[in-house]
Amino acid sequence: xxxxxxxxxxxxxxxxxxxxxxxxxxxxxxxxxxxxxxxxxxxxxxxxxxxxxxxxxxxxxxxxxxxxxxxxxxxxxxxxxxxxxxxxxxxxxxxxxxxxxxxxxxxxxxxxxxxxxxxxxxxxxxxxxxxxxxxxxxxxxxxxxxxxxxxxxxxxxxxxxxxxxxxxxxxxxxxxxxxxxxxxxxxxxxxxxxxxxxxxxxxxxxxxxxxxxxxxxxxxxxxxxxxxxxxxxxxxxxxxxxxxxxxxxxxxxxxxxxxxxxxxxxxxxxxxxxxxxxxxxxxxxxxxxxxxxxxxxxxxxxxxxxxxx
Amino acid sequence: xxxxxxxxxxxxxxxxxxxxxxxxxxxxxxxxxxxxxxxxxxxxxxxxxxxxxxxxxxxxxxxxxxxxxxxxxxxxxxxxxxxxxxxxxxxxxxxxxxxxxxxxxxxxxxxxxxxxxxxxxxxxxxxxxxxxxxxxxxxxxxxxxxxxxxxxxxxxxxxxxxxxxxxxxxxxxxxxxxxxxxxxxxxxxxxxxxxxxxxxxxxxxxxxxxxxxxxxxxxxxxxxxxxxxxxxxxxxxxxxxxxxxxxxxxxxxxxxxxxxxxxxxxxxxxxxxxxx
Numbered sequence: 001x002x003x004x005x006x007x008x009x010x011x012x013x014x015x016x017x018x019x020x021x022x023x024x025x026x027x028x029x030x031x032x033x034x035x036x037x038x039x040x041x042x043x044x045x046x047x048x049x050x051x052x053x054x055x056x057x058x059x060x061x062x063x064x065x066x067x068x069x070x071x072x073x074x075x076x077x078x079x080x081x082x083x084x085x086x087x088x089x090x091x092x093x094x095x096x097x098x099x100x101x102x103x104x105x106x107x108x109x110x111x112x113x114x115x116x117x118x119x120x121x122x123x124x125x126x127x128x129x130x131x132x133x134x135x136x137x138x139x140x141x142x143x144x145x146x147x148x149x150x151x152x153x154x155x156x157x158x159x160x161x162x163x164x165x166x167x168x169x170x171x172x173x174x175x176x177x178x179x180x181x182x183x184x185x186x187x188x189x190x191x192x193x194x195x196x197x198x199x200x201x202x203x204x205x206x207x208x209x210x211x212x213x214x215x216x217x218x219x220x221x222x223x224x225x226x227x228x229x230x231x232x233x234x235x236x237x238x239x240x241x242x243x244x245x246x247x248x249x250x251x252x253x254x255x256x257x258x259x260x261x262x263x264x265x266x267x268x269x270x271x272x273x274x275x276x277x278x279x280x281x282x283x284x285x286x287x288x289x290x291x292x293x294x295x296x297x298x299x300x301x302x303x304x305x306x307x308x309x
Numbered sequence: 310x311x312x313x314x315x316x317x318x319x320x321x322x323x324x325x326x327x328x329x330x331x332x333x334x335x336x337x338x339x340x341x342x343x344x345x346x347x348x349x350x351x352x353x354x355x356x357x358x359x360x361x362x363x364x365x366x367x368x369x370x371x372x373x374x375x376x377x378x379x380x381x382x383x384x385x386x387x388x389x390x391x392x393x394x395x396x397x398x399x400x401x402x403x404x405x406x407x408x409x410x411x412x413x414x415x416x417x418x419x420x421x422x423x424x425x426x427x428x429x430x431x432x433x434x435x436x437x438x439x440x441x442x443x444x445x446x447x448x449x450x451x452x453x454x455x456x457x458x459x460x461x462x463x464x465x466x467x468x469x470x471x472x473x474x475x476x477x478x479x480x481x482x483x484x485x486x487x488x489x490x491x492x493x494x495x496x497x498x499x500x501x502x503x504x505x506x507x508x509x510x511x512x513x514x515x516x517x518x519x520x521x522x523x524x525x526x527x528x529x530x531x532x533x534x535x536x537x538x539x540x541x542x543x544x545x546x547x548x549x550x551x552x553x554x555x556x557x558x559x560x561x562x563x564x565x566x567x568x569x570x571x572x573x574x575x576x577x578x579x580x581x582x583x584x585x
Contacts, residue, residue, distance in 0.1 A: 011580045040581040041580075044580075044581060047419045048418075049415065049418050049419060049578065049579070050578050066575055066576075068421030069421075071419055071420060071421040071423075072421045076415070076416075076419040078416070080412035080415070082413070083410075083411045084412075086342070091339075091342070095335055095336075096420065098331065099332050099335060099417060099421075099423050101332065101421060103331065104331070104335070143416060
């Protein structure tokens with residue numbers, strides 16, 4: 001569906017993305033990275049707004065830039081807020097659908113149906129300026145999906161939303177993604193986790209990892225992770241940790257806490273916990289390596305920067 | 310890369326084929342809607358009123374109704390020139406900059422033919438809006454009775470207003486797509502340098518200006534050509550070809566300017582940092 005081959009995008013001397021090669025089949029994907037990592041540039045290349053300075057971008061097998069056939073099949077919801085304040089959601093969505101090549105009647109039908117679908121049915125005739133940010137996000141989303149694209153591309157879609165609006169929008173996007181392909185750029189990892197999407201991690205314009213979450217977790221498992229232990233007898237417990245084949249290194253942080261670097265954090269935590277019980281040592285905290293997406297992201301960033309332990 | 314879930318992709322729904330004109334009309338309608346705001350309407354009202362105010366002031370200063378040979382050229386300078394020029398500057402020049410500032414550029418740019426529709430739709434809206442303002446200004450000026458026998462200019466001036474809008478809106482499309490963020494300043498520069506400087510140079514360069522065509526049509530349609538025989542230097546400021554060629558030249562210039570602007574706009578890229 002999306003194929004980037006050695007793609008570099010330069011803005012003068014500034015690098016947007018740097019030698020990215022990735023193949024994304026049909027399905028749901030999260031594009032993760034901190035602000036300024038190159039996510040929006042990546043999406044700009046995929047949605048035909050930008051031409052690569054080097055390399056080749058293909059979407060549905062064709063170059064997307066200046067290509068109506070590809071653009072017709074893409075729905076894009078940018079990160080920027082909708083500042084078209086005088087129009088109503090109905091007018092805005094109808095306008096966008098008409099630009100996608102639909103007749104005014106068909107565009108009106110689609111706009112009404114989609115606005116209903118995103119939960120804006122009651123507010124279709126209110127000026128966008130009177131809507132909350134969450135409602136405007138829904139209007140943006142409606143504009144992106146009303147022409148029934150095969151690929152929906154969302155850039156930071158949940159930014160600035162309150163938890164309720166975020167939850168509702170996540171559900172909406174997840175439902176939509178059951179039948180179509182989805183690419184979501186976000187710096188908030190739990191959002192991507194909530195969408196149950198595959199991962200592509202971008203940092204400093206480079207793609208540092210891509211694959212299903214589990215695959216990336218396996219990659220992480222091959223590298224040392226850390227287990228933090230807070231105990232009443234830290235030196236004794238650290239001695240036992242050093243004796244374990246799983247421990248790569250041990251360091252103390254404070255008088256009662258030590259951190260063990262290990263390639264099998266979960267196994268290690270279970271073993272050291274059992275040993276502490278057997279020795280009658282009180283362990284007040286035993287935190288294995290972070291298994292959340294947040295943790296994975298942090299580890300990938302570390303790996304990319306050459307920090308492996 | 311294998312996705313977390315691999316849903317089946319539904320067959321693409323082919324939108325009903327409609328001419329690109331429908332999308333252009335949609336943009337024009339939308340842009341006209343944007344112009345129906347109190348500040349824009351106030352500006353338009355000013356455009357309608359100010360030629361009449363100038364004519365009435367001139368009439369008051371001279372103490373009598375303005376004679377036709379004086380009032381008609383003044384009205385030409387005020388309506389098909391000034392009102393049209395200013396109206397087109399504010400409606401056509403921000404075609405891209407406005408979208409970038411409103412954060413709507415990206416929504417349009419990712420639509421098939423979106424950039425083309427945006428430019429041509431905005432062009433249409435600019436011509437309709439400015440043409441309406443200029444026409445209202447003309448009618449108000451004539452109704453005021455400041456020019457003796459002023460109604461004689463009605464049909465020629467309607468034609469000149471139409472051609473002025475068609476030609477100059479296309480001309481202003483160029484700075485709008487080349488330097489969007491400073492398009493208004495560049496547009497003023499283009500108006501001064503191209504239309505009012507190059508347009509008065511009796512050389513090949515003025516053949517490429519709308520001003521030469523409008524001046525020639527003014528002289529021809531008002532039947533002032535005979536009077537110019539007594540002023541050979543003035544004859545250098547108009548074209549010798551017949552009116553139909555002047556009209557055709559305005560349309561050719563408009564098509565060329567728009568084609569250039571479209572080519573530039575289709576090829577342009579706006580980095581995310583240039584959007585609002």
